[in-house]
Amino acid sequence: MLDVRHCATLAEAAGIVSGDRQAVLLGGGTLVMRDVNEGRLTEGTLLRVTDPVFRRIEAGGGRIELGAGVTMGMILANRDLAFLHAAARAIGGPAVRNMASVGGNLFAASPYGDFTVALLALDAQVVVQAGFGSGRAVPLEEFLAARERSGPALVTAVQFSRPSNPGEFHFRKISRVRPKGISVLSIAAHLPQSGGRMAQVRVAYGAMAPTPIRARGVERALEGKSLDAGAIQMAKQAALEGCRPATDAIASEWYRREVLPVHLGRLLAGDGR
Template sequence: MITVETFNTHREASSALNDRTRFLAGGTLLMRDVNYAVPGIEHIVRSLEPLRTIRSEGDSVFIGAAATMLDVINARETAFLAPVSRAVGGPAIRNMATVGGNLFAPSPFGDFTTALLALDATIHFADGRQEEIETFLAQRDSGRRIVTAISVAPPLSGSFLFSKISRTKPKGPAILSIAVRLPSGGQEARIAFGAMGPTPLRAKAAEAALSRTRIDEQGIAPVIAVATEGLAPADDALASQWYRRQVAPVHLKRLLLGGQR
């Protein structure tokens, strides 16, 4: 039997976490696991704290962990992330799926997190601590800490590109997703891939090549040549790891030369 406990705040809920406990957000993945009786879930905690606010503060935008994909689409402050949110599931999923839950979504999910990785987002936890997203992803564990917010510096106009490749459009899961922040105005180049590893991963060799080139067919050739270095795609029902490695450079090239899709 699974027990459910409701707390007033995320901080209180986090005190009840252990390795058999899960925090319930939108439930689009967790309730599926519960329905399929996935082992290891004995206790579910939830919080009544309304953490859906999206606001600008200084140079950053703060997105509450409970903000849904639809909230992101509707908020002026997150207009740069609206195309990414629109790529997550269909309307019913976007209405439930939270930004916090996406951080823990296993591959091939995690399109929104791929974008946050390319934007060097910071993850804020219920215990008041914070962590860079790359560090967080390297050791993520959904039974350990509760995320309360994400903060991210909006990219300069025209410098953020995102593409999701799926077999069924518009709402199929990703064969891969790509988010790029072009180097400009002091912001460094970032290239992040989703569904090309157990979590979204940065293509660091390609980032280094992108930071010292111009964006045209000849200029980006060195970037494309090392596009999949350091990535670790898996075989799944959607595509083999071989296929993912073959098509990732092609789609990165299209994204860089064709702009946002």
């Protein structure tokens, strides 16, 4: 039987998650409720958190914190988060975006997880209050690597620094159906410039591995260079390092490998196609 619990505080939810192996956090429910409706989830406790902190956005300064219950719609309505609008707009259609949460996106199986790709390129930290790594801010890359192995968890927020120049943050999602298609792949890149050269480059992919991943080869190829044709060519050559894309109903592994360098090159060149 499925039980539904409403938790007025994050502490209450954390207590339940810590003691109940069958606890399932309900974010917007766009994935959980599909599992319930299609009979894949029939036992356990669904937890709905009503603590306002869970849906709080702190985006006025240089350090940004998004409560895990913040939805894509809330991000799109916030001008301070304009640099994240392309990533939030990439999630489903309007009805999904009004429910889909930041926390739920961290757990969405590939090829979903487009917003998490943007967070990875921002070097985000995940605040966990119960379960995996609880009580600390976990680097998102570490969180994703352990995601499948860990049991129930309560993520309360994600934190990251605002790009000092929003124009240096880029996101693109490649899908066969526009505007609502599922990802063939997605790419996010933060390319800060200092004295005409790139420093602390972060590039991330979605749908190119079982979880969103950092594109380490591309980061190495770009670090310390000017963003010119030579650097872009080097980045394209390194594009597939660390990739393990799946073949699924959206695209074959072969296709994803073929098109990734093309789209990476276009993103780096500022080509809007």
